[in-house]
Amino acid sequence: MFRRKREPLHEQLAREGGITPADQAAGPGPLDTGPRWGEVGIHGIHRPREWDAVSIAEAPELSGTEARFVxxxxxxxxxxxxxxxxxxxxxxxxxxxxxxYRAEAV
Incomplete structure (x- = not known):
């Protein structure tokens, strides 16, 4: 008696849905569950400072909102x-x- 191999249901549904085995192999990447130590939050690590010195100056004759100079x-x-x-x-x-030094006034 000849017995024909039946296609498994999941393969049949994938074929009918237009999903190829290559699409299934690619799939989504692994889920990253590692801690996010670099992100902002409460972690005890200070942010790198943006300026080495901060000073206040009055210069009413200046126009504009910011200036950069060396x-x-x-x-x-x-x-x-x-x-x-x-x-x-x-x-x-x-x-x-x-x-x-390089300075930025805001």
Missing amino acids: VLVDGSILAETDGLELEPLAAALEGSLEVP
Whole structure:
């Protein structure tokens, strides 16, 4: 007696649904259940600081909301923001940082 091998139901349903064995092999990647120590939260690790020094300066003659500049060893100021007089800002940081330094005013 000849017996024909029947296709298993899961293979039949996959074929009818348009799913190929290659699609099944790829599948989703493994679930990452590891701890997220690098993410922000309560973990006891401080964030890296953004600035080495913070200072307050009054410069009403400046326009705009922010300025970036570099102070060189000889005391000259290189402005990354055009058209601003940055001496009052550099004077406020004098003694707080060793030259040369890069500064940002906000």
